[in-house]
Amino acid sequence: MTSTEQPTNPRKRSLSRSRSPPRQRKRPGATAKLTAAPKAASPQPTLTPVRTGVQNIVTSHYNSVPERGRSWRQTSSEIVGLRNLNNWVKSVLIGKCTPEDTANVLDIGCGKGGDLGKWQASRKIERYVGLDPADVSIQQARERYGQMTRRAGRRGIFDARFFVKDCFGETVGNIPEIAQLGFDAEGVKAGYGQGGGFDVVTMMFCMHYAFENEQKARIMLSNVAAALRKGGRLIGVAPNSDVISEKVVEYHKKLAEKEAAKETSKPEEQKEQNGDTAEDDEQPDKGDEKSEKEGSEDDTTKPKATTDTESDPPSPLKWGNKLYSVSFPPAFPPPPASGIFRPPFGWKYSYWLTEAVEAPEYVVPWEAFRGLADDYNLELDYRKSFEDVWKEEKDDPVFGPLSEKMKVTDRNGRFQVCEKEMEAAGFYHAFAFRKV
Template identity: 30%
Template sequence: MKRGYPGSPSNSSAAGPPKSRLKYTPEGNYCEAEFSNDFVQRVADHYSARTNQTLEEREASPIIHLKKLNNWIKSVLVQQYTSRGDAVLDLACGKGGDLIKWDKAKAGYYVGIDIAEGSMEDCRTRYNGDADHHQRRKKFTFPARLICGDCFELRLDEVLADDAPFDIVSCQFALHYSWSTEARARRALANISALLRPGGIFIGTMPDANVIIKKLREAEGLIFGNSVYWIRFDEEFSQKKFKSSSPFGIKYNFHLEDAVDCPEWIVPINVFKSLAEEYDFELVFVKNNHEFVHENMKKPENVELMRRLGALGDGNQDLSTLSPDEWEVAYLYLAFVLKKRGQPNRTPVKSKRDKGKMHLEKEDILFISSDV
């Protein structure tokens, strides 16, 4: 299978870690003014409004091979870092597109959280197998619980006290939405750290700040892209310079055909690593998606998975593959794995995981707000 689209991850460095101006306290207080929820609500409304697609509609997408590649990347992460019976916390779980991945990895318990109410309802119907757009092969083997709320704004330790500790936390293509302010970025990492057991794993995917800033500086103006995406920065970044002392709130507008059209935020990798360390995380790796694909396609089982998903054709008669423009979009993202410090304790805590159900009614979705 050929991937005839050259390109290697950028070697340019993102802004260095700032001196920590704010400290998280056990009471959850921050010395920063509360962030306006306008942009956060725009993101939630965008994903709530997206309708589920039939298989025919999905296959007709101009970025269908990119979607399949992203599914492959997530599948590889899930398979590599999930053990049988693991308790899973899926942050920004969306419509439940990764449920089958967790089932194949033989997860034992699943909690999904998302800010978009419409997405949570779709996730519920997908879990139950009631959505006519989604072809299910069998009933999911793990009990589940769904929560609607902003996991980058609200404290989750008390809400999930009876569900924790989790063995693995996943946040796919969403963590950058927490980077609008330092308080939100800290809340996200504080929640994950509080809910993960020592030795637990945090996996995720998000935009690659190095690549995006590199492309911005190579562009003539403040907008760049190709036939399937564009990114536009506001005039405040007309000098294309970013202060290392202000690594939060660097907003840009992102449009990806048949997928995304909302504000996003830069996540400088060095700052991400530095902040994660404050919350007892060790960085296992961070790799641009191009590098991740090339490295993991050396393993036969991953080649077979890629064949089945069809991102690079089926390795047989179907020679269709990512377009050069889709491959360029893949270059905008990276995959990461963090590990919670401490000695692992794998003793099952079954008594704390009986809140999940094998069939979810509408009233089973827990709605949480800042009042919680």
């Protein structure tokens, strides 16, 4: 999602407690609760790239999205309020989780470099490394960084490097700049070793692509854990599986109500269709024979009204408004009625956002992800929906004024995000993990 740079310098704020309950550290072998994969499976980054799967589609999509510029985004975009809110939430997360002193930042899924201005404004960044599988996006990120450098002049800005890389399909430890700063692949799972050289690893609006399968999710977490120093932070924003689960449960509830209504109406319809009378009860053998014959004829020549209704496929699982939509493919079975995604990988849906996104994504079942992250010594310490971030931080002495600078509110404090934009923003949550 395209970002807006802003000349601000928010100080670090302490994290509020995560909405998720405390999680006990796992005993050896607890990974088996998440997946049926063999316990011997290694979480280390693989040197052999995995099959790209949906990645080529996503990369092609983002390479084709035009760069319209900040002026267009602020004057002509239909979702300017949503863009500004998204950028403000990311700025809040960056402000809360970046160290007070110098920091090294690894941006996984950096896109066109839309968050460079946020990093420049937030802290004194020593080194920034941006990775993305879309080569066109990386080229645009380099150009943006060059423009920032020229504007800064003698003041200078942090050092930044950009590379084309599929961080969910292969190790990032073979990038010289990352290896030089520190990439501790050996101590990823065991918890020993010195840790990596990065203070912050960030994944904004991209983590869901890793949940195409377990191997990609593990490569992602291996890269994160190996790059982070102990005490370092993984931060990001992603679709909220709680929202998806609620929609799934609601969908199945409506299907069940529809089926119940059909079952209730079926006896009367059958009586009218078959000409059944009370005499049939007195002559069961004859009635059964007659019914069997008529049923056979109806199957080939005159279908019953209820049969047509029952053979109709259920309506697809879809929700949204004129600005965004989420839909599960009708060719696949819908998610389970419980709203619990098991296994936690491969639950594909289509996400569309006007002017910005139209690509397949994957559900990230939160508790499954949290448990998987625990395997890599990543402990959750922050999780909030976008709406909750706004409610809790809008009056903050630093982030409140920042919301005006980023045009989330006007100079009179009026909220500039419309109801439909806020509904679209409600699909996401922000999170932070700490390397322990």
